[in-house]
Amino acid sequence: MLEQTRRDLEVIVVNDGSTDRTPELCEQLRNRDSRVRVMHKKNGGLSSARNLGLEVATGEYVFFLDADDWLSEACLADLHALREKTNADIVIANFVSFDEEKGLFTFYSTDETYYEETYTPKELFARENDARDNFKTSFIHAWDKLYRRELFRNVRYPEGMLAEDDYTTWKLYLLSDKIAYLNKAEYFYRVHDGSIMTSSPWDKVFPLKSIEQRIAVLSMLGFDISRELTAYKDRLQGQEQTLLDSGTKNLEAYQEVMWMKQVFEKYHV
Numbered sequence: 001m002l003e004q005t006r007r008d009l010e011v012i013v014v015n016d017g018s019t020d021r022t023p024e025l026c027e028q029l030r031n032r033d034s035r036v037r038v039m040h041k042k043n044g045g046l047s048s049a050r051n052l053g054l055e056v057a058t059g060e061y062v063f064f065l066d067a068d069d070w071l072s073e074a075c076l077a078d079l080h081a082l083r084e085k086t087n088a089d090i091v092i093a094n095f096v097s098f099d100e101e102k103g104l105f106t107f108y109s110t111d112e113t114y115y116e117e118t119y120t121p122k123e124l125f126a127r128e129n130d131a132r133d134n135f136k137t138s139f140i141h142a143w144d145k146l147y148r149r150e151l152f153r154n155v156r157y158p159e160g161m162l163a164e165d166d167y168t169t170w171k172l173y174l175l176s177d178k179i180a181y182l183n184k185a186e187y188f189y190r191v192h193d194g195s196i197m198t199s200s201p202w203d204k205v206f207p208l209k210s211i212e213q214r215i216a217v218l219s220m221l222g223f224d225i226s227r228e229l230t231a232y233k234d235r236l237q238g239q240e241q242t243l244l245d246s247g248t249k250n251l252e253a254y255q256e257v258m259w260m261k262q263v264f265e266k267y268h269v
Contacts, residue, residue, distance in 0.1 A: 001065055002033055006077040011036045012053045017043025047157035047164040050142065054152050062152070064143045068190040075186040079146040082180050086118050089176035091146040092138055093186035100192040108134035109183045117181045121173050122223055129227050133183050140169050144187040151175045162204040170214055174221075206235050229269060236261055 001011050013026050013036060026038045039052055050064060061083070063076060072078075079091045097106040113133065129136045138144055142157070142165040151172045157164040173179060215228045236257055243254045263269075 001071065002029070002035070003073050004071065004076045005074050006080060009035050009076065010057065010059050012057060013038045014049040014053055015040045016045070016049045017041060045159060047159045047161065050157045050164075051159070054149070054156070057149060060149060061146050062149045063146050066143055066189075068192070069143065070188045070190075072186045072188075076146070078182060078184065078186060082116060082182050083146060086116075086178060086180045088118060088178045088180035089148045089151060090172060091180045091182060093144045093182045094133060094138060094184055095141075095144045095187035095189050096185045098188055098190050100190055107185055109185050113183060115183045117183075119179045119181070121176060121179070124173055124179050125170075125218065125223055125227070129231065135181075138181075141165050142169060143189070145169075147172060148176075161207075163207055163210065166207065166210045167213075174217070206238055208232070208235055208239060211235060233261075233264060233269075236264075 001009070011033070013029060015023050015026050015038065023040060026040075030036045030038045037056065039056060041048070041052060046066075053064075054062065061080075063079070065071060075093065079093060082088070083091050094109045096108070098104070099106070119127070124139075127135060128139050155168060155171050155175070158167050161167070211228060211232050215225050215232065218225050218228060239257045240254070240261070243250060243257065
């Protein structure tokens, strides 16, 4: 972050109760660069750390960088440039996945596929599950985005839960007037065995509750919810398999999932 070509930054480093040398390294960063602010707190998880950062941030815009990941040196400069060009409330960048175990990078965009697009919230949700350039993955994550900080006035990340961005990012889109997308690899996402996506139960990473709320809100707003319903049915299937793999120890949850599938089949949804 400190090597960004855009220099006017407020860098908030949150030490979420680390028990290794992290607190010492954070203080070294603060002593080395006056732009760095360090917050030490008891361990509360990713949502808690993000929420603290939002509470103390003073800039007009915010960006989240997770501890394992890194950015291209021009990332924030490029996102700010597109923001100024489009007056967008949120600017989304494409990203690169790095498999730490295999040492492999997966790119979803190249110089030849570069483009910029702007959307209204309704237009963005219409592209929500678009696999082109792996857009559907960029759609939901908290990272790889520059946000107008005012959007978070009544929005916080749910603490004590996984998939916190699945409950949150879509709410920020609905509060925006315009969202811009930059099809350029700016964020480097590290995938390893201990990451949430690879080590957590499927039903925790892809919860039903978050998408149920989206369906309810988008339906009331008059949005096309067909894509949300398709995603919901996919998650139901995953929930069913997870419960079966666990020996259906939670009979109530299994019956709820099977009831919903039965209703969908009856009404041909």
